[in-house]
Structures are given as C-alpha cells and as structure tokens.
Amino acid sequence: MDNAIYLALDFPTWGVTERFLENNQLHGVPVKVGMELFFREGPSIIEKLKANNHPIFLDLKLHDIPTTVKRAMKNLAALEVDIVNVHALGGGEMIKHAKEGLLSGSSTHKTKLIAVTILTSHDKEIMNNQLLIPGGLKDNAVHLAYTAKQSGADGVVCSVHEASLIKEKCGYDFLTVTPGIRLAETGFDDQKRVATPKFARENDADILVIGRSITKSDNPYQAYWKALEEWGHGVK
Template sequence: MNTFPNAQEGAGEKVNHPFIVALDFPTAEDVKTFLQPFQHESLFVKVGMELYYQEGPEIIRYLKEQGHRIFLDLKLHDIPNTVKRAMQGLACLGVDLVNVHAAGGMKMMEAALEGLDAGTPSGESRPYCIAVTQLTSTNEQMLREQLLIERSMEETVLHYASLAHKSGLDGVVCSAKEVPLIRQAFGESFLTVTPGIRVATDEKNDQARVVTPYEARKLGASAIVVGRSITRAADSYAAYERLQREWNGEEQK
C-alpha cells in the first residue's frame, strides 16, 4: 500500500496516514463538538474554505494544539505573485498539506512552491503542495458543455497532473478512478489524494466520480478524504472505525 509522507519528518521518511477526515463545518464550535469522541485520537483532518473563511488561522492553531495533522484545502488559483504571497503566509501556520488549482498553470504552481519555501520557519519542512486536476463533482458532460474542454476526463486529468509534476509539486487531487493512470505516468512517490469517497449506502450528493474506501485503496490512492460518511453519521466514531476497516480491506461493501 502507498503511504503518505509526513511533512514534519526527514526527506524520504514515510508514515501511514492515508485517511483524512473533512471538517466541513461552519464554526469552530461545530468542530469541537464533532471531535469530542476523538479526543484520544490523532487525526489527519481537512480544513476547507467553509471553515477557514469563518474561523481563520485560529482553527488551525486549535487543531495543532490537539495533535492533529492538517490538510488546508483552499485550492488557490490566482496570478503567480498573489499565490506566492498567500502561500508564504500559509506556510507559517505549520500545516502539513496545501493545494492549488492546476488550471492556474505552471508559473503559478512554481510560485506557490516559492512562497511555501520562503514562509516555512527555519528548521522545519515545508508543507506538501498538491494540485487539483478536476473536481470530483465534474463529469464528462460538464467538461464539454460548460468548460469547453473537448478532451476526455482521463486525458484532461493526466495533462494537469503532468503540469503539476513538471512544476515540482508533490502530487495531485484527483478521483481514485484516475489514480492508476497517474501512478503509471509519474510513479509511486507522486501523491494522489482522492476525495469523492462514499460507502455503498451513502448518497452521492454533489459528487460525480465516487468510489468506496476499499476501491480507492485497490486503485492505489495515497490518501482518501472522507467527509459526510463520518461527519453526518449518527455515531461519527463508529463510522470512522468502520470506514478505516473498509479501507484496510477488513469490511468490504
């Protein structure tokens, strides 16, 4: 199984933290309530726009104090200089993983890395940086009719992944269904972080390209991001444990 690099350890060292819980909540109080059953767990959590834009850096500091690792999912997409300066500020927060949109192009992605390098405190490793290829809510019809992209989803994702790889980024956000192509093209060390994870009984909601945790593992994903299947469960801790078992192949749906 592919393992996920630990941004706080030395180069080349690995730690098995493939399971990222999406904290898709509007307030810090909601987060604290959700995390109560996990007070003895060290989680890898995702903080997205909804939470970060309401609570700002304080929510990051709180999560770090609780011993959690953090994927700050802000999907930066702007001119290179703006992204560089934004990343320089985010690097000071001590998060483990950040991202940009690959559609911003190579100069923007290179600038993102420059900003992270400049903002990372001395003696610490910079956060890992990955690029969004296509959102898992996007389907082939949307590509053609709304985004005016005539290439197939697989071709488009692979092209964006190639731009990210050439720019020096650590990997991409993609659907698990595209992981084998990316693995074949760029090797095992290029991260593939896959949202759009659902168990068989879940609704797809606004996701189009979804898989189960076990399917994502079999396809070779470096890490999966799971939100509603845990955060909206009646017993979030039990759901977390069940999905962990499914990821490990102990409980297939």
C-alpha cells in the first residue's frame, strides 16, 4: 500500500479532531480512527474525513461470534475505508466470516482486513500470567498471523519486533501494520514493545501507526514529516 504512516486520531470529538488537523496543516494525511472517536461520532466521522481526502484505518478490533462479526463487517464495508480490523484471538472461523462480510457489503471498494495479534501494551508476563496464554510473544504472534492469513486476512497488526518473522511465515505480500511507533525523543507511555520509524522500516513493517509522538508534539506538522523522513519517504 502507498500510505505508509497513519496518524492515530486519539481525540474525544470531531470538533477537537478537526481543529487539530486544520491548525497543524495535516490535510489529507492517512489517519487511524479508533473506538473513542468512532463511538462518539459514529459513521459521520468517516464521511467527514473522506471529504477531506484522508485515507482511513478504522481500528475497532472486532471480537465476537462469527455471525455477529460478519454482519458488523457488512455494515462497515459500506463506509469504504482503506483498512479495518478484528482480533486474531477470535479464531479462524471469525476471521473468515469477517472477510465474507466485507466482500458482501461492497462490490466496488476493496477494504483490507487485518487481524490484531498481541497488543503492544502486553508483554510476556501479561500474556502468560494474566491471559494464561503459554509460550513466547513472538511465537504466539506468528501463529496468530498465520491463522489469520489462512482465514483470508490481508495482514495483521503486530509489534515491529515480530514483523520480520511474520513475513517469513506468511509471505512478503502479507501486510504488517505496526503501532507502538515513537520518534526517538519521545516517551513510551503505556506501550511496552515500541520502535522508531527507522527501526520499523529495517524490520519489515509495511504500515506504521503513530499517535502521541505527533499529537502531543509542540509542532505536530514537523513531527509528522520527521517520521516520514525517518521512514524513508520524506523530503531530505
């Protein structure tokens, strides 16, 4: 995909979001819309962003019984965003139904379906001791990615630290979408497995999701272009 860096719009309302994008001249940049904003504004937020030419990753992480997810995805398909996602822990049957829902909901737009492997806010201790999932982070992420691929997903959300292994297992046309991206001078906040754009590019990430490193910056416009420069597509 041509759009390499999606800006996470982690804002409470459309008004706050619109002011941020306008004030910082981030017109038409790829954006990620998550639960906070979508659950407040509903589908209208997608139409408003599309009207301003923003490619959109709709990050709702659906996780329910297969039939429910299929019906939800059929509705979401009508929004014609670029990317939507489910939780890979929902299982292969759920992912298959999600893809069927997307395909049946729109005959003209090809939304990419990706599956979340292990959240970047989770580490091995949380995975093993709280979720009671045995094994290592990387092994589990690769296994979930392969299950997603076999079930019709176009890619996964994963940590940068698993992206190369997932490519080896699933093929280099299988998308790796990586959150937990931070510019070098910013903190890690609640993310445990983080990386810089440069590190992500060197480790087979296809698409980056960046939020607070840009939105909390003193100069978000400059921070966005710095991220692009690190990634390798910005103006040198």
